[in-house]
Amino acid sequence: MTDGLILGIESSCDDTAAAVVDAAGRVHSSVIASQADIHAAHGGVYPELASRAHVQSIIATIDRALADAGVRGQDLRAIGVTRGPGLIGSLLVGLNTATGLAMGWGVPVVGINHLRGHLRSADLEEARVRFPAILLLVSGGHTLLARMTGPTEIDVLGGTRDDSVGEAYDKVGRMLGLGYPGGPAVDRLAATGAPSIQLPRPLRNEGYEFSFSGLKSAVSRIVAQAPPDAHADIAASFVDACLDVLMTKCRRALTAAPAESLVIVGGVAASKQLRAQAGALCAELGVELCLPPLRWSTDNAAMIALAAWDYLALDAPPAPVAQTRLSITEF
Ligand code: KG4
Ligand code: ZN
Numbered sequence: 001m002t003d004g005l006i007l008g009i010e011s012s013c014d015d016t017a018a019a020v021v022d023a024a025g026r027v028h029s030s031v032i033a034s035q036a037d038i039h040a041a042h043g044g045v046y047p048e049l050a051s052r053a054h055v056q057s058i059i060a061t062i063d064r065a066l067a068d069a070g071v072r073g074q075d076l077r078a079i080g081v082t083r084g085p086g087l088i089g090s091l092l093v094g095l096n097t098a099t100g101l102a103m104g105w106g107v108p109v110v111g112i113n114h115l116r117g118h119l120r121s122a123d124l125e126e127a128r129v130r131f132p133a134i135l136l137l138v139s140g141g142h143t144l145l146a147r148m149t150g151p152t153e154i155d156v157l158g159g160t161r162d163d164s165v166g167e168a169y170d171k172v173g174r175m176l177g178l179g180y181p182g183g184p185a186v187d188r189l190a191a192t193g194a195p196s197i198q199l200p201r202p203l204r205n206e207g208y209e210f211s212f213s214g215l216k217s218a219v220s221r222i223v224a225q226a227p228p229d230a231h232a233d234i235a236a237s238f239v240d241a242c243l244d245v246l247m248t249k250c251r252r253a254l255t256a257a258p259a260e261s262l263v264i265v266g267g268v269a270a271s272k273q274l275r276a277q278a279g280a281l282c283a284e285l286g287v288e289l290c291l292p293p294l295r296w297s298t299d300n301a302a303m304i305a306l307a308a309w310d311y312l313a314l315d316a317p318p319a320p321v322a323q324t325r326l327s328i329t330e331f
Helices: 036-040 047-069 088-105 114-123 165-175 182-190 213-225 228-256 272-285 302-313
Strands: 005-010 015-022 027-034 078-084 109-113 133-138 143-150 153-159 261-265 288-290
Touching (some): 005 047, 005 088, 005 114, 005 302, 015 047, 027 047, 036 047, 078 088, 078 114, 088 109, 109 114, 114 302, 165 182, 165 213, 165 228, 182 228, 182 272, 228 272, 272 288
Parallel strands (some): 078 109, 133 261, 261 288
Antiparallel strands (some): 005 015, 015 027, 133 143, 143 153
């Protein structure tokens, strides 16, 4: 009998993922079935194909994660499953699978907000975050800044008014003919160019909200007129504008009230340039930079399992399956 393991299940977008994690955040197994090849042909995630691919791979992915961790389903402490936000068809595959397995195995199931999963990713394998902390979440679907006084005490300072920064990276990647997903390719190309082109830095000088659609449109106008040998400089200028906005807002939040650490999570936190600039900012301000290891920056199920442990630690015991809230709207 293993009392101390949670199975995490993540299927909110284009990866089917399952992982087994203990209460200290140690990852006993993690399996990700990527759909990148399926969506590459369409230049973005095709929701119906994503749902179908989840249906095909979810049971095998969970089986592998359990086998790798050497645990049986009925011996789990609980299942944590992403309940939203995300593609509704994809989410339903994970939610229904988790609920069915939980009923069969007689274990509780906890619905986890995907963003809460990302923010817990910084504590996977070892506890890194010291509070109070400023959180910058930069994923494909979201961009937000928050102040955290504990793993579950989060005050959102600001979000994006339009595109997320990851979405802007992906769209600029597509404009430059870099395929899908564009973010990593834009990051790599930018490192070979010079930030020589003046681009807008929306909302840089005010508050904590973000806006990236104007920047994206400005890049699109420049790409339309530029020769291909200017692409590296365009990518470098775009990344420079994004990071200038992100780092300026982090600096503002870190200096507005005392903070021990800056936590940066979500797929764009895999960017080498973002990591370097955040490192310099934190060194200057004397703040700890907390980044998840690269493999936990992008979508995975280990972060969902760790977030589920937070619920078990609450005073109220986890709800039995029939009463588990699976609302997909709550943060
Ligand atoms: O967190 P994530 O895996 O999925 C969502 O929850 O959305 O984030 C995916 C986003 C995509 O926009 C992808 O292009 C971006 O993260 N991304 C990167 C890098 N790796 C992934 N952006 C910049 N540099 C990277 N190395
Ligand atoms: Zn994500």
